[in-house]
Amino acid sequence: MLFELTDVSYSRSAVTVLDGLTARIPRGASCLFGPSGSGKSTTLRLLDRLIDADRGRVLYEGSDVRERDVLALRREVVLVPQLPALAQGTVADNVAYGPRMAGHSFDPRTPLELAGLDPALSDRPAGRLSVGERQRVMLARALALQPRVLLLDEPTSALDAATTAAVEKTLEGLRARTAISVVLVTHSEAQARRLADWVVRIDGGRATGEGPIGEVLGERAGDGETREDG
Ligand SMILES: Nc1ncnc2c1ncn2[C@@H]1O[C@H](COP(=O)(O)OP(=O)(O)OP(=O)(O)O)[C@@H](O)[C@H]1O
Ligand SMILES: [Mg+2]
Numbered sequence: 001m002l003f004e005l006t007d008v009s010y011s012r013s014a015v016t017v018l019d020g021l022t023a024r025i026p027r028g029a030s031c032l033f034g035p036s037g038s039g040k041s042t043t044l045r046l047l048d049r050l051i052d053a054d055r056g057r058v059l060y061e062g063s064d065v066r067e068r069d070v071l072a073l074r075r076e077v078v079l080v081p082q083l084p085a086l087a088q089g090t091v092a093d094n095v096a097y098g099p100r101m102a103g104h105s106f107d108p109r110t111p112l113e114l115a116g117l118d119p120a121l122s123d124r125p126a127g128r129l130s131v132g133e134r135q136r137v138m139l140a141r142a143l144a145l146q147p148r149v150l151l152l153d154e155p156t157s158a159l160d161a162a163t164t165a166a167v168e169k170t171l172e173g174l175r176a177r178t179a180i181s182v183v184l185v186t187h188s189e190a191q192a193r194r195l196a197d198w199v200v201r202i203d204g205g206r207a208t209g210e211g212p213i214g215e216v217l218g219e220r221a222g223d224g225e226t227r228e229d230g
Pocket of ligand 1: 015
């Protein structure tokens, strides 16, 4: 297993966010699926130690994430947050930032192209991009780190149908062209079906199902509910 979470609890400000969550995430394309407020982003953030559990264990490739060097972990396991946040400067500056911090120079064209962006955008100030373009620059910035695992938090939540389709196509391309594992957070059952082979269903801070997507969500249409009572 890529990740194994065992009896994980996390509370903040008297709110129980995760309540004994146990889940397994294999290599490949997986998703965390559930209604708004159910604990998906919180679960994702545990995986690269943006937060640590109050109780329970999180294993990455068999060892506790807390026993690893946090910066080394975050170079392998790269999280793209729910809301695009780019630094000032050009697209190329943003994409080169991580590699430069790590002390090597590199060509930003490859990650831009992998992220489905025209390399001609390189010199455009990041502030002058559409939200969909920003989302893909965030993806390019993560890819520039040559991650083993990408954690994507609702990468299409701010996008219209056409741009969502373009970003999904990019993710499908990554799946076909690279060995990078992806853990995708989504509240869309249709998107989960399009992009993932494995699903962990999260509801009320607990995992309420996990397994191959067809087994957990049913072979087709599914029950389609997106209740907001998480
Ligand atoms: N630091 C915190 N302090 C207080 N409450 C928190 C904190 N972090 C998360 N929560 C609460 O825990 C619940 C789960 O949050 P989380 O962001 O993980 O949900 P989510 O499933 O990603 O939702 P969405 O689909 O809306 O992004 C929410 O009700 C949220 O308000
Ligand atoms: Mg979220």
